[in-house]
């Protein structure tokens with residue numbers, strides 16, 4: 037039977053042509069996209085809103101006491117009524133702050149019996165360096181424990197004084213970190229030198245004179261240390277003269293030193309622009325500052341820095357290793373059962389649980405190589421390990437090992453994709469195999485290699501488990517790069533966004549306070565990975581373009 | 590080099606196939622015997638694994654002439670051509686018997702330096718294969734890998750080679766643009782220029798025009814005509830007219846055997862073999 041030419045094909049015909057299979061492929065793609073967008077949207081919606089000031093709600097409880105705070109979420113629930121029957125009620129999770137007064141800064145409150153819902157214009161939220169937020173109303177501004185202004189006047193006065201207090205706070209922190217830190221470093225270095233001399237110098241006279249010299253220097257440093265310490269103490273004293281007295285919603289008084297305050301605002305009377313400004317300020321703090329309060333407050337700059345630095349070191353390690361291995365496998369190894377077995381092994385390596393790599397890194401890189409390095413180069417510091425403990429270098433090595441299969445496979449494929457004619461053309465001109473590989477095949481395979489590197493970076497940046505035993509910590513005292521010589525400290529422990537998510541989300545003493553932080557950090561990790569990838573993709577496209585049409589002198 | 594005097598077969602008379610089962614060109618040469626032999630192929634058998642692709646090929650390819658290989662697809666033209674610069678070495682499982690001498694030196698001797706051989710025997714491929722580099726760097730490639738980096742020398746060679754390949758006028762203003770921006774015909778002439786740049790003795794061409802339009806083909810043919818003053822050229826072609834137009838000698842292959850090798854004129858006007866005649870007149874192939 038011949039169908040009419042201009043007739044729509046019937047269902048059977050469509051089925052016969054395989055249309056349904058095309059629909060299935062489309063559906064599969066849509067499903068994957070849907071799940072991924074869902075995930076991203078969830079992370080974005082939860083992560084982005086965190087810094088926007090929420091209104092402060094006040095309500096009178098059944099016991100007559102007021103409750104003020106930020107309503108985080110509300111839900112319906114079922115409970116046993118007075119007559120023993122199940123009835124439905126409603127409750128809200130309220131961030132009430134004032135951990136030092138209440139013990140807990142989040143509270144589930146049942147709506148039943150609550151009266152007087154309102155959002156008072158003069159309610160104040162204060163972020164503090166410690167104890168989380170304070171939520172309440174201002175009573176007075178004090179100088180040396182004596183109130184000098186009350187009510188609205190006090191608030192105005194406070195707003196004027198806060199920047200001065202913050203500046204002082206920053207100055208004290210800087211002095212503690214830089215000046216005292218530098219002297220401490222000097223002392224530690226001198227002590228190590230003494231140990232080293234006692235260890236290595238055979239001549240007793242020389243040894244004693246050198247040691248005496250160093251000890252004199254330590255003594256001098258200690259005097260200097262004392263001077264700086266006194267100076268800092270004086271500054272700290274002056275920072276403690278001003279304070280404010282606050283009233284909590286249930287009527288308790290709390291005096292807060294100006295020195296303890298990060299920022300304060302009245303969310304209920306802020307204009308949109310003010311809120312936007314607040315948002316940007318908080319966001320900037322989040323990205324550029326160090327964490328506070330068990331990572332639930334402040335920023336995550338050290339984690340961003342650690343993640344990016346680790347990913348860059350990892351790339352620098354994995355790219356040459358993977359590329360050279362792939363070239364050997366594809367170009368020089370004799371193709372046969374052994375090479376085939378190696379190739380299968382490499383592919384399967386990608387399926388080994390990442391924690392296994394972590395264990396290998398710990399055993400091989402840290403204990404074996406790091407331990408050996410320590411005994412050769414830093415014997416005077418033992419038993420305190422230098423390289424014989426987890427650090428950013430070993431974590432990067434471990435992840436490089438974890439991701440090298442990706443690079444090998446991608447590179448091999450890109451080598452195989454170089455047209456045979458190109459290879460023959462080079463050989464026919466009298467090029468040796470090595471020259472052909474270097475001058476023709478390598479440049480042509482670069483875009484493919486970069487694709488592999490991009491995949492490796494994405495995998496490496498998101499990996500957490502192996503890091504936990506090779507050098508990541510929840511709070512690193514210093515970045516792996518800083519102003520003390522030799523400036524790059526690859527042996528240091530570091531922070532990582534992926535681990536930070538785990539730590540904040542699951543190890544935090546204050547889960548409720550940490551929850552929004554988890555989303556925000558996840559969002560940031562995604563952004564960091566995307567940015568790293570975009571940079572690599574841009575590089576690849578540039579090379580590819582150059583390779584295809586542009587000048588290639 | 591052969592000095593065999595052969596009886597010139599009368600033009601009108603055709604030899605019977607039975608007489609010529611082993612066509613040894615030396616016995617049937619027209620003008621060939623007066624030429625200086627450059628490449629001497631003797632009893633060459635080639636196997637791809639267990640499959641034999643060439644059977645007892647013996648022929649003397651003359652110097653400074655254009656020799657064309659014709660024959661139906663799969664008859665071993667490319668295979669033989671690739672033997673001459675040992676390109677077949679790249680293929681796994683190839684075995685070659687017999688000998689192949691260039692200037693009296695056996696290129697399949699163990700002591701032969703393959704790299705040196707390929708510098709003397711250049712090759713142009715069926716599909717043009719310029720490197721993804723600038724035009725200038727494409728031409729320089731052979732010199733650079735030989736260690737020549739003197740800009741003056743390179744400039745000179747580039748100009749000479751491009752002029753030699755009749756491409757200079759078309760590209761002299763964009764020497765540093767990518768070679769991949771050239772048209773197909775230009776790319777093929779660039780590949781010829783690239784081969785010429787290393788000053789080989791022999792240039793092997795494997796169907797150099799099969800992917801080109803008629804105008805580009807004409808240009809390449811013209812170029813071949815020019816090049817034979819300086820080089821020995823062996824060209825594989827599918828195109829009978831092309832063989833007729835630009836070659837001095839033509840070898841006809843069939844099923845891995847050399848059927849007939851003679852002056853082109855003679856092959857086209859008065860072939861000795863029935864198979865050759867059938868192929869040329871289009872009765873098969």
Ligand SMILES: Nc1ncnc2c1ncn2[C@@H]1O[C@H](COP(=O)(O)OP(=O)(O)O)[C@@H](O)[C@H]1O
Nearest residue numbers: 637642660661662663664665666667668669680
């Ligand atoms: N790499 C190879 N491996 C195995 N057989 C091959 C290979 N290349 C060519 N052949 C075989 O050798 C014969 C001659 O091929 P080829 O020289 O390419 O023919 P032509 O160039 O005359 O068309 C063909 O039968 C082909 O199948």
Ligand SMILES: [Mg+2]
Nearest residue numbers: 666667668795
């Ligand atoms: Mg061929």
